[in-house]
Amino acid sequence: MNPNETNRLLVKIARLYYEQEYTQGEIAEQLNISRQKVQRSLQQAKEEGIVQVVIRPVSGTYPELERAMEERYGLREAVVAETTNFHDQNIVTREVGAAAADYLERVIVSGQTIVISWGGTLLGMVNALAARPGRLDVRGITVIQGLGGLGDPNKEVHAADLTRRLAQVFDGRAVLLPAPGVAGSKESREAFYADPHIQQVLDQGRRADLAIMGIGAPRPDSILVREGEIVKWPELEALQLKGAAGDINLRYFDQGGNPVDSNLDARVIGLTLEEIGRIDRVIGIAGGATKVKAIHGALNGKLIDVLVTDQQTAQAILTIE
Numbered sequence: 001m002n003p004n005e006t007n008r009l010l011v012k013i014a015r016l017y018y019e020q021e022y023t024q025g026e027i028a029e030q031l032n033i034s035r036q037k038v039q040r041s042l043q044q045a046k047e048e049g050i051v052q053v054v055i056r057p058v059s060g061t062y063p064e065l066e067r068a069m070e071e072r073y074g075l076r077e078a079v080v081a082e083t084t085n086f087h088d089q090n091i092v093t094r095e096v097g098a099a100a101a102d103y104l105e106r107v108i109v110s111g112q113t114i115v116i117s118w119g120g121t122l123l124g125m126v127n128a129l130a131a132r133p134g135r136l137d138v139r140g141i142t143v144i145q146g147l148g149g150l151g152d153p154n155k156e157v158h159a160a161d162l163t164r165r166l167a168q169v170f171d172g173r174a175v176l177l178p179a180p181g182v183a184g185s186k187e188s189r190e191a192f193y194a195d196p197h198i199q200q201v202l203d204q205g206r207r208a209d210l211a212i213m214g215i216g217a218p219r220p221d222s223i224l225v226r227e228g229e230i231v232k233w234p235e236l237e238a239l240q241l242k243g244a245a246g247d248i249n250l251r252y253f254d255q256g257g258n259p260v261d262s263n264l265d266a267r268v269i270g271l272t273l274e275e276i277g278r279i280d281r282v283i284g285i286a287g288g289a290t291k292v293k294a295i296h297g298a299l300n301g302k303l304i305d306v307l308v309t310d311q312q313t314a315q316a317i318l319t320i321e
Contacts, residue, residue, distance in 0.1 A: 007050070013038060014045045065314045069307065072318065073299040076281065076306050079103050083287060083310035089120070092288035092310055097124020100285045100308040104212070105129070107281075108170070110139040115146040115205040115271065116166060117249040118159035118181075119214030120223050121285045126162055129169045141172030144205045146213075147249050147270030148181035148192075150224065150231070177201045179269045181250060182231055186266045193269070205271050211279040213304070215286035216247045217294040224250075235264055246294025248284065248303055249276060255293065257301010273303060281305050287313040296320055 013031070016022040017038075024042075028035040045051040062080040069078035081099030085091040097120075104125065108114075116122060129136075145163040160176050167174035179198055183189035192198055216222060218236040225233050236244075244252040244260045251273045252260040259265070259273055276282055284304035286295050289312075296317050298304050 010045045013041045062311050079308040080314045086312040089288045093120040093124045096287040098128040100125040101128035112209040113142045114210045115144045115208035116212045141170035143167040144175040145177040146205045148179040150181040183267045211282045213248045245297035255297045292316045
């Protein structure tokens with residue numbers, strides 16, 4: 001076949017497939033050629049530039065930022081959402097939480113087990129999921145509380161309430177951790193850990209398929225200080241002086257992602273950073289100006305596999321040397 005006839009056939013096949021939406025089998029039948037010939041011709045049309053695939057970015061999507069975050073920090077996936085106010089933590093938690101709801105809806109499969117921590121962004125995720133019409137098309141989901149309760153158990157941000165509500169979204173089962181998030185002393189924490197039921201819940205959390213974790217930062221206006229009755233700002237300030245940049249599940253780490261030892265850590269009732277790190281997919285959800293250093297520390301320490309954040313937070317993190 002001469003070059004002109006070859007090109008004419010490539011264009012004809014490409015138009016039938018991409019513009020008129022014929023199947024490869026229909027093209028093969030119409031042109032009296034093999035299906036394999038159609039497949040090879042479509043590939044050749046791409047290679048020679050006859051067919052050019054252009055993906056047009058949609059407003060509010062940031063594929064370049066996502067790829068840059070994935071490549072720099074070795075993430076399984078980065079999800080970057082648009083925020084309308086980087087400096088208003090309430091707005092960021094709602095917008096990033098909604099993006100986390102989209103991500104979870106995409107990746108969750110029937111029969112999986114989820115362990116969840118607590119916090120405002122996770123509340124944003126649960127609220128977004130709960131507001132969607134109908135049940136998600138998954139079955140047999142178990143949601144486990146990975147950190148004991150902090151503050152008023154009747155408030156939406158409480159770990160037990162988040163666990164129950166997320167389980168309801170999936171029409172699944174909630175496994176609650178009947179203990180405070182922070183014991184009054186190391187000795188009382190050990191007494192809680194001696195309880196077989198608490199150990200059973202934590203063991204289930206350690207074996208979860210997914211971990212959904214907020215990333216906190218030690219600051220006086222944090223939700224931990226506002227909602228907690230045991231953890232006070234001076235204790236968090238002391239952690240800051242020790243180099244704490246952020247926390248996952250109330251386990252504090254420095255800018256390199258290394259655990260920060262403290263009296264507080266010895267009193268926490270919940271999964272440790274090491275235990276969370278052994279879970280197959282750890283999803284970190286956080287954004288906003290106050291969380292940049294905390295998220296950066298979690299990324300440096302490879303404490304998470306997936307990050308859901310906002311575009312300004314991602315840009316700020318990428319500028320850190």
